[in-house]
Amino acid sequence: MYIVPEAAIADILTRDDAFAAVEQVFAAMSAGDAYNFPVIREAIGHENALYGFKGGFDGKGMALGLKAGGYWPHNLEKRGLINHQSTVFLFDPDTGKVAAMVGGNLLTALRTAAASSVSIKHLARKDARVMGMIGAGHQAKFQLRAALETHSFDKVIGWNYHPEMLPSLAEVAAEFDLPFERVELDGMTEADVVISMTSSFDPIFGTAHISPGTHVA
Amino acid sequence: MYIVPEAAIADILTRDDAFAAVEQVFAAMSAGDAYNFPVIREAIGHENALYGFKGGFDGKGMALGLKAGGYWPHNLEKRGLINHQSTVFLFDPDTGKVAAMVGGNLLTALRTAAASSVSIKHLARKDARVMGMIGAGHQAKFQLRAALETHSFDKVIGWNYHPEMLPSLAEVAAEFDLPFERVELDGMTEADVVISMTSSFDPIFGTAHISPGTHVA
Numbered sequence: 001m002y003i004v005p006e007a008a009i010a011d012i013l014t015r016d017d018a019f020a021a022v023e024q025v026f027a028a029m030s031a032g033d034a035y036n037f038p039v040i041r042e043a044i045g046h047e048n049a050l051y052g053f054k055g056g057f058d059g060k061g062m063a064l065g066l067k068a069g070g071y072w073p074h075n076l077e078k079r080g081l082i083n084h085q086s087t088v089f090l091f092d093p094d095t096g097k098v099a100a101m102v103g104g105n106l107l108t109a110l111r112t113a114a115a116s117s118v119s120i121k122h123l124a125r126k127d128a129r130v131m132g133m134i135g136a137g138h139q140a141k142f143q144l145r146a147a148l149e150t151h152s153f154d155k156v157i158g159w160n161y162h163p164e165m166l167p168s169l170a171e172v173a174a175e176f177d178l179p180f181e182r183v184e185l186d187g188m189t190e191a192d193v194v195i196s197m198t199s200s201f202d203p204i205f206g207t208a209h210i211s212p213g214t215h216v217a
Numbered sequence: 218m219y220i221v222p223e224a225a226i227a228d229i230l231t232r233d234d235a236f237a238a239v240e241q242v243f244a245a246m247s248a249g250d251a252y253n254f255p256v257i258r259e260a261i262g263h264e265n266a267l268y269g270f271k272g273g274f275d276g277k278g279m280a281l282g283l284k285a286g287g288y289w290p291h292n293l294e295k296r297g298l299i300n301h302q303s304t305v306f307l308f309d310p311d312t313g314k315v316a317a318m319v320g321g322n323l324l325t326a327l328r329t330a331a332a333s334s335v336s337i338k339h340l341a342r343k344d345a346r347v348m349g350m351i352g353a354g355h356q357a358k359f360q361l362r363a364a365l366e367t368h369s370f371d372k373v374i375g376w377n378y379h380p381e382m383l384p385s386l387a388e389v390a391a392e393f394d395l396p397f398e399r400v401e402l403d404g405m406t407e408a409d410v411v412i413s414m415t416s417s418f419d420p421i422f423g424t425a426h427i428s429p430g431t432h433v434a
Contacts, residue, residue, distance in 0.1 A: 003220070037269075038255075040254050040257060040272060044274040044310070047311060051313065053283060055269075055270060057268070068306060071313075072311075075312055087314075091285070091286070091304075094263075096287055096292070096302030098318070
C-alpha cells in the first residue's frame with residue numbers, strides 16, 4: 001500500500017493535477033458514476049473539536065475511500081499545529097482492502113481551490129475580465145491562485161471583513177502580473193467572477209453587490 | 218504513528234485484552250463518556266460490496282477513530298480473500314492528527330466475541346450451566362470460545378441451519394473439556410445462556426425455544 005505523509009504532498013501534487021482530478025470526478029458525478037456518502041460531523045466534546053468523515057466512491061476513476069479529521073480550534077495557539085487536520089484513506093474497490101493513507105491538509109486546500117477553478121472554466125463567461133474576491137484568509141489565496149491559472153483576467157479586486165489582510169491577495173495577483181484593487185462590497189459589481197471564501201455564518205453579500213451574468217463560486 | 222498489519226494482530230491482541238477493552242468502553246458508554254457516531258453503510262454498486270464507516274469517541278479511554286471497510290461477497294471465490302475486510306484508524310483526540318492504522322479483520326472477530334462474553338459476565342445468572350449456540354459459522358466459534366472463558370459451563374448445546382457445520386462447535390467445546398450436544402431448536406430450552414450468531418435476515422427462534430431467565434446474547 002501507499003503511505004504518503006503530509007510533508008510529501010507539496011512535491012507530488014500540482015495544481016494542474018488537482019484541477020484535472022476534480023474536473024474528472026465532477027464529470028463522473030454528473031454522469032451518475034460517482035457519488036458522495038452522507039457526511040459524519042461530530043462535536044466530540046473535547047478540545048471543542050469537530051471531527052468526522054467524508055467518503056465516496058468514483059466508479060469511473062475507481063476511487064473508494066474517505067477523508068477523516070476535522071477542526072481543532074486550539075491547535076495553533078496551544079501547539080503550533082494548523083487547526084484543520086485531515087487524513088485520506090483509499091481502499092481497493094475490488095477487495096475492500098486498504099490501499100493508501102495520505103496526509104490530507106494541503107490536499108484539502110488544493111482540492112477546494114480546484115473546485116472553484118473548475119466551475120470558472122465551465123460556467124463563467126469566456127470574456128470575464130475582473131476577478132473579485134470576498135475573503136482574504138488562508139484558503140482564499142489558494143482559490144485566487146487557482147482561478148488566475150484557469151482564466152486570463154485583467155484585474156483582481158477584493159474585499160475582506162478585516163481589510164488589513166487584503167495585501168495577501170495583492171501578492172497572489174502580483175504573481176500573475178495583475179493589478180489588485182481593494183473595494184467596498186458595493187464595488188464588487190465590477191467583477192465578472194466572484195469567489196466567496198470566508199468563515200462567516202452570516203450572509204455577506206446580496207444582489208446589490210453582484211452584477212447580472214457574474215459567475216459566483 | 219503506529220501501523221499494525223493484519224498479520225500481526227494475532228500475536229498482539231489476546232482475548233483477555235479484547236474482553237477488558239470492550240468491558241471498559243461499554244462502561245464508558247453507560248456513564249456517557251463514550252459514544253458511537255452514526256454508521257455509514259453504502260451499497261457502492263461494484264462487486265456487490267457493502268462499504269462504510271463505524272466511528273466513535275471514548276472520552277474516558279481517550280480513543281477517537283473509526284473502522285472502515287465492509288463486505289465483499291466475491292472475495293473468497295474470486296481471490297481467496299476473506300469477504301469481510303476492514304481497517305481501523307485512530308486519531309489523537311488532542312490534535313486531530315492520525316495516530317494509528319490497524320488491520321481490522323481479526324480485531325472485529327475478537328471484539329464481537331468479547332461483546333457477548335462481557336454481557337454474559339454481567340447479565341447471565343451466576344449458576345448458568347448449559348451454553349446454547351444458535352449458529353455454527355466462522356464467527357460463532359469466536360463467540361463460543363470467549364463465552365467458555367468467561368463463565369464455567371457444564372455443557373454446550375448447538376443448533377445450526379446446516380447441521381453438518383456443528384462439529385466446529387464441538388471442537389471448541391473440547392478445548393474446554395466440555396461435552397457438546399446437537400439439538401433441535403426445541404431443545405434449546407435447556408440452555409441457561411444462548412448466543413445467536415447467524416447471518417439470517419429472518420427470525421430463527423422465539424419464546425418457545427428459550428426458557429425463562431435465560432440470557433440471550
